[in-house]
Amino acid sequence: MNKPVHAAGDGLVTGATLVTLDGDAGYGLVEDGALAWRDGIIRFAGPRSELPAELAGDAIDAGGDCITPGLVDCHTHAVFAGDRAGEFEQRLQGADYEQIARAGGGIVSTVRHTRAASEDDLLAQSLQRARALLADGVTTLEIKSGYGLDFDNERKMLRVARQVGDELGIQVRTTFLGAHALPPEFAGNAEGYIDAVVDWLPRLHAEGLVDAVDAFCERIGFTLAQTRRVFEAARALGLPVKLHADQLSDGEGAALVAEFGGLSADHVEHTSVAGVAAMAEAGTVAVLLPGAFHVLRETQLPPLREFRARHVPMAVATDCNPGTSPLLSLRQAMQLACTHFRLTPEEALRGATVNGARALGLEDRGALRAGLRADFVRWRVRQPAELCYWLGGRLAEGVYAGGRRVA
Numbered sequence: 001m002n003k004p005v006h007a008a009g010d011g012l013v014t015g016a017t018l019v020t021l022d023g024d025a026g027y028g029l030v031e032d033g034a035l036a037w038r039d040g041i042i043r044f045a046g047p048r049s050e051l052p053a054e055l056a057g058d059a060i061d062a063g064g065d066c067i068t069p070g071l072v073d074c075h076t077h078a079v080f081a082g083d084r085a086g087e088f089e090q091r092l093q094g095a096d097y098e099q100i101a102r103a104g105g106g107i108v109s110t111v112r113h114t115r116a117a118s119e120d121d122l123l124a125q126s127l128q129r130a131r132a133l134l135a136d137g138v139t140t141l142e143i144k145s146g147y148g149l150d151f152d153n154e155r156k157m158l159r160v161a162r163q164v165g166d167e168l169g170i171q172v173r174t175t176f177l178g179a180h181a182l183p184p185e186f187a188g189n190a191e192g193y194i195d196a197v198v199d200w201l202p203r204l205h206a207e208g209l210v211d212a213v214d215a216f217c218e219r220i221g222f223t224l225a226q227t228r229r230v231f232e233a234a235r236a237l238g239l240p241v242k243l244h245a246d247q248l249s250d251g252e253g254a255a256l257v258a259e260f261g262g263l264s265a266d267h268v269e270h271t272s273v274a275g276v277a278a279m280a281e282a283g284t285v286a287v288l289l290p291g292a293f294h295v296l297r298e299t300q301l302p303p304l305r306e307f308r309a310r311h312v313p314m315a316v317a318t319d320c321n322p323g324t325s326p327l328l329s330l331r332q333a334m335q336l337a338c339t340h341f342r343l344t345p346e347e348a349l350r351g352a353t354v355n356g357a358r359a360l361g362l363e364d365r366g367a368l369r370a371g372l373r374a375d376f377v378r379w380r381v382r383q384p385a386e387l388c389y390w391l392g393g394r395l396a397e398g399v400y401a402g403g404r405r406v407a
C-alpha cells in the first residue's frame, strides 16, 4: 500500500466498477462509473457518461477496479494490551472458553494487561491492529471498552479509542462495555459492580467518550436483570444500546435489547424465534461475528432463515479481540460469514457496509450515493464476489475516508 496522503477532501475517480449498494437489493453495479466528491461528501456516483460538467476535471483512472463503500466494522474490542495465544493453545488441548473464564483466565486476564499498560503503550498496541483493519478497507471502526473494569481504566480505553480515530483519519465510534466481566475486586458482588458501572457511565459520557452502551449478557457475564439496569442508565442519558446476546446460550438477550429499541443484538447464535420477532419489530440489527464462531469452533448457527424471513438486517463484524476472535480483517470476517453462515457475498458486503452503519446508528454512509460521506475503497478486483472469495492477501488499492486517502 502506498504511503497515506491526507489531501483535501475533493476528487474524482473514473473508469471504475462502482458497487454502489444503492437500494435495498443487489450490488447496484455501475460499469465505467465515475465517483466525484467535494469537501468529503459524495456529489456523484454513476455512469461516467452522466457525470455533470461542473464535477469533471483531473481524474484518477481506476482501470476497471471495483469501488465499494468504505467498510464499517461495527463490533470490535480492538483496544487491549497483551494477547491470549496461550489460551488458544489450551483450547486446542481441550479446555473450553467458559472453563478458562471461570478459572480466572479469559477476559479478566486481558484486564490485567490492559490495566498495567500506560495510555501511550495501549495506543501503540491498538494502533497496530487498527492499521491492519484500515489497510483492508475499514473506514468506520467501533471500539468497545471492557478490559479496564474500573473507572480510570475504562476511561483510558475510551480515550485511546478516540485517539486511534484521530491518528488514522478514520471515524471511531466508542461503546462503553463496563458490564463485560466481573473484576476480581468485586468477586461475589455482581450487583455492587453494576452499581459502579451505572455510576461511571454519566461521568464518561460527560467527557464525550461514549457513543453507545453494551453489556455481556451470558452465564459467564451478567444476568438479564443486571443488563436491564445498565440499559436503563443508558436510556436516562439518551444513549443507544447494543448487546452481546445469546452467544453461548439463549439468555433472551436479543428480546431485551429489542425492548430498549437497541441498535443491535450481537453474536445471536442461540437467539430464539421470539427473539428474532422482537428484533424485527424494533428494527434491531443482527450483528454476526463469524470470527468468534470459527475460533471457538461453535456449531450452533444463528437463526439466519428467521432473520431473512423477517427482514432483520444482518451486519458482519470482526469482533477483533484477544480471546475469541483475534481477527484483523473485516474482509476475512465476510469470507467466514459466507463459508460458515452461508451468507451470499452480497449479504456479507451489505453486512460490512450499510448494515454495519445501521448497527451504529449511522445513516450518512454505507453506500455510494450523492450526499453520503466519501468513504470508499478501490479494490484490485473485477467483481464484488471476489472480496469474499480470496482468503487473505491485500486487495485494497486505496482507502478513502471523508474524501481523504488514508491507506
Ligand code: NIG
Residues within 6 Å of the ligand: 077, 106, 107, 110, 216, 244, 247, 292, 319, 321, 322, 323, 324, 325
Ligand atoms: O465478543 N463475549 C464477550 N466478549 C468478547 C470476547 C472477549 C474476550 O474473550 O476477551 C466477544 O466474543
Ligand code: FE
Residues within 6 Å of the ligand: 075, 076, 077, 244, 319, 321
Ligand atoms: Fe464482542
